[in-house]
Amino acid sequence: MQDNELIELYFSRDETAIKQTSLTYGSALSRIASGILKDRRDAEEVMNDAYLAAWNSIPPERPDSLFAYISKIVRNTALVRLRDDSAAKRGKNVTVCLDELSEVLSSDDDVSAHVEAEELSRIINGFLRQQDADERDVFILRYYGYMQVKDIADKYGFTQSRVKMMLKRTRDKLASVLERNGYKI
Numbered sequence: 790m791q792d793n794e795l796i797e798l799y800f801s802r803d804e805t806a807i808k809q810t811s812l813t814y815g816s817a818l819s820r821i822a823s824g825i826l827k828d829r830r831d832a833e834e835v836m837n838d839a840y841l842a843a844w845n846s847i848p849p850e851r852p853d854s855l856f857a858y859i860s861k862i863v864r865n866t867a868l869v870r871l872r873d874d875s876a877a878k879r880g881k882n883v884t885v886c887l888d889e890l891s892e893v894l895s896s897d898d899d900v901s902a903h904v905e906a907e908e909l910s911r912i913i914n915g916f917l918r919q920q921d922a923d924e925r926d927v928f929i930l931r932y933y934g935y936m937q938v939k940d941i942a943d944k945y946g947f948t949q950s951r952v953k954m955m956l957k958r959t960r961d962k963l964a965s966v967l968e969r970n971g972y973k974i
Contacts, residue, residue: 792855799847807840814856818863824935825867835870839863864933909972916966920959927952928959 790809798806818839822832839862852858917925923945928946930936931952938956942949 792852795855796847796851799844800851809845810843810855810859811836811842814859817856818860820936821860821934822867824937825864825871830865831870835863835867838866842866846894858920909967912966913963916963920962924955924959927955933957 790813793897795806795813798809802837818836819832822835822839823829826832826835839859842862843859847858850858917928920928926946927941927947930941931938936944938949938952941947942952945952947955
């Protein structure tokens with residue numbers, strides 16, 4: 790189903806909205822949750838929580854992209870679950886991902902953080918649109934989908950070294966763009 794059709798199901802409070810959303814985007818959303826949590830049962834719970842959150846927020850929200858909207862819910866819910874989970878083994882991959890990006894992104898906690906986050910998001914999205922498709926996809930799979938380097942290499946038929954180098958070069962280019970836009974690195 791198309792996004793507009795799915796959103797109309799939510800607006801009409803048709804209970805098939807969740808089932809249709811799951812059929813359309815379930816596997817991609819599950820990969821995001823599983824990539825963060827590394828536990829199938831936890832990922833399933835996060836998916837259920839995300840579907841419920843979407844059901845409760847649409848309406849009044851009318852997202853332009855249902856996948857982007859729900860994937861953000863899945864990602865945030867999984868990260869909260871991970872943070873709250875005391876098992877250190879589950880946090881290793883995300884910590885590594887975030888540590889890799891921490892060289893590029895600063896973490897100021899001032900009043901204008903929300904506005905700055907929106908601007909930062911706009912700059913990063915513009916940057917990614919200008920990248921080669923493979924570099925963009927690898928970057929998104931690693932830092933948005935929390936996919937392991939080995940899994941990305943297998944998916945594209947690259948060596949792990951090539952994936953690591955692509956990620957480093959893309960991070961370096963992103964750092965340069967951010968510096969030109971006034972962000973301290």
